Amino acid sequence: MNYLFAGILVFSIVSAFFGGNADGVTQAVLSGGSKAVEYAATAGAAIVVYSGIMKVAERAGLGLWLSRRLSPLIERLFGKLPAGVREDITMNVSCNFLGLGNAATPYGIRAMQAMAQGDRATDGMILFAVINSSSIQFLPTTLAAVRQSAGCASPFDILPCVWICSALSLAAAVTACFVCRKAGGWIAKLHNAGGDTYNRSRRADKAGKRV
Amino acid sequence: MPAVILIIVLAALIKRVNVFEAFLEGARQGMGTVVSVFPTFCALFFLIGVFEASGGESVASYALRPLAFALRLPDAIAPLMILRPLSGSGATAFFKTLISRVGANSFAGRTAAVMLGSSETTMYTISVYFGAAKVKKTRYAIPCALIGDVTAFVASAALVTLFF
Numbered sequence: 215m216n217y218l219f220a221g222i223l224v225f226s227i228v229s230a231f232f233g234g235n236a237d238g239v240t241q242a243v244l245s246g247g248s249k250a251v252e253y254a255a256t257a258g259a260a261i262v263v264y265s266g267i268m269k270v271a272e273r274a275g276l277g278l279w280l281s282r283r284l285s286p287l288i289e290r291l292f293g294k295l296p297a298g299v300r301e302d303i304t305m306n307v308s309c310n311f312l313g314l315g316n317a318a319t320p321y322g323i324r325a326m327q328a329m330a331q332g333d334r335a336t337d338g339m340i341l342f343a344v345i346n347s348s349s350i351q352f353l354p355t356t357l358a359a360v361r362q363s364a365g366c367a368s369p370f371d372i373l374p375c376v377w378i379c380s381a382l383s384l385a386a387a388v389t390a391c392f393v394c395r396k397a398g399g400w401i402a403k404l405h406n407a408g409g410d411t412y413n414r415s416r417r418a419d420k421a422g423k424r425v
Numbered sequence: 426m427p428a429v430i431l432i433i434v435l436a437a438l439i440k441r442v443n444v445f446e447a448f449l450e451g452a453r454q455g456m457g458t459v460v461s462v463f464p465t466f467c468a469l470f471f472l473i474g475v476f477e478a479s480g481g482e483s484v485a486s487y488a489l490r491p492l493a494f495a496l497r498l499p500d501a502i503a504p505l506m507i508l509r510p511l512s513g514s515g516a517t518a519f520f521k522t523l524i525s526r527v528g529a530n531s532f533a534g535r536t537a538a539v540m541l542g543s544s545e546t547t548m549y550t551i552s553v554y555f556g557a558a559k560v561k562k563t564r565y566a567i568p569c570a571l572i573g574d575v576t577a578f579v580a581s582a583a584l585v586t587l588f589f
Contacts, residue, residue, distance in 0.1 A: 219468065222476055230479030238478035246471030253470065253521060254463055262455040267430060269451020270444050274437035323557040330558040339558065340566040347550040348573035353429070354542040360521050361538060366529035372538050375584040379543035382580045387573025394565035 260359030268312060268355070276312070284308060291345075291388075292338050299328045303342065311352050322346055337395045341388070348387045349380050472515075473522055496575075498582045499533035501526075505540060510574055513546035535589060539581035544574045 230239045284304050289295075292303065302325035309318035322342070329339045354376060361369035437444045475481075489503035498506070501523060509516045520541055524534045547570045555563050 219472060222472055222481070225485075226472075226476045226479040226481035229481040229484050230475075233480040235478060235480050239475050242474030242478035243471060246474040247467055249474065250463070250467040250470040253518070254459060258459040258463075261459055262452045265455025266448035266450075266452035267433060269454065270437050270442065270447045271433045272451075273442040273447040274433060274440050276433070276436060319553070322554060326554050326558040326560075330560060333560055334562040335555060335560045335564050335566060339555075339560065340564060340569070343551055343554045343563075343566050344570045344573065346554060347545045347547040347570040348577070349543055349545045351542065356517065357520075357538055357542050360517060361524065361529045364521070364524045364529045366524075369529075372535055372542065372585075375535075375539045375581070375588050376542035379539050379577055379580045379584055383543055383573040383577035386576035387569050390569040390572045391565070394569060398565075 256363040260362060261356055264355035264359060271312060291341065295338075296328070299325050302328070306346070307350065310346065310350050318346075337391075337398075340394075341391050344387050344391050345384065348384045350384060351376075351380065470518055473518060477522070496579050496582070498578065499536060501533045502537045502540065505537055506578055509540065509544055509578075510547040510571065511549070513549065516541060516546070532585060532589075535585045536582045539585055540578055543581060544577040547571060547574055 227239060230236050284307055285300065288300055288303050288307070292300075295303070302321045306318045306321035306325060309321065325342060326339060329336060329342070335343075353370075353373075357376075358369040361372075434444060437447065476485075485504055489506070490500055492506070493500055493503040505516060505519055505523070508519055520537050523537055524531075527533045529535075529538070548567075551563065551566055551570060555561075555566070
């Protein structure tokens with residue numbers, strides 16, 4: 215993020231000097247802050263309202279209800295896991311699904327820490343992180359809030375598109391994970407020698423699942 | 426949306442949840458979210474303002490145009506492809522300026538919205554999760570996650586064409 219920020223700034227200012235837009239840049243520097251305040255006032259207010267609604271949903275037990283529905287699917291993807299870890303994973307996925315990203319993160323981090331074995335990622339951890347890094351939101355509230363503040367009459371009209379698109383990207387990412395996992399096993403078989411790190415941690419993976 | 430809110434409130438009433446208090450607590454947390462991302466917003470509005478005013482944006486979109494064309498995406502959202510996996514608030518800020526320019530219901534505006542809704546801040550998520558678990562070797566996690574993002578980008582334009 216550091217390099218991205220500094221890089222874009224340097225790139226912009228250099229191209230301003232070449233293009234003769236230096237005055238425009240000076241103005242943009244001054245207006246950037248006030249635009250941010252304006253944005254925080256409009257979209258920020260909507261984010262606050264939607265967070266309130268989602269909290270009511272969480273309290274009403276809708277999260278727990280979802281987590282029970284999702285539990286068989288989790289078992290299928292991750293195999294046998296200790297009960298606590300499975301619960302953390304389901305709560306994480308359910309919160310993500312409901313658009314409660316902030317509520318999901320603590321569960322996700324706890325599940326990752328429980329699955330960790332040394333400094334090398336296990337297959338289960340990678341699958342879990344990849345699922346978390348491809349959005350599975352049912353109601354993208356921030357997005358709708360921004361569209362609404364831009365004067366869009368029906369900010370949720372893109373929902374069917376978002377759902378199909380999320381499902382496709384999640385499917386692609388998970389498939390890629392399984393392909394890599396299989397490829398990893400295949401490479402390990404080629405090595406065949408008992409002592410190499412690949413085999414050792416593959417065995418660790420399996421041992422972890424048997425718990 | 427009104428129907429969803431109705432269901433949520435009814436479910437809460439059946440469970441005898443204090444709806445008002447729960448709303449206030451959620452809103453307070455939402456407030457925290459807004460406050461915590463505000464400095465990032467300032468930084469990015471400043472950055473994007475400079476990026477646009479300097480003409481740097483047109484240079485970058487020009488450079489990304491072949492890629493956007495190859496993926497059948499509108500030119501205007503090319504920078505979003507790079508911003509999205511790196512910074513959630515940056516992508517949201519860019520989206521905000523984009524739709525105020527091209528309109529929320531334009532093809533580019535809708536495609537950008539679907540892109541945002543169906544992808545995540547991949548690099549951030551991966552670094553937080555593996556960082557918390559003290560894992561240094563992430564193996565195939567990042568490539569797989571990025572495959573998911575690229576799929577979302579390509580599918581978003583196709584689906585918006587299909588639906589609207």
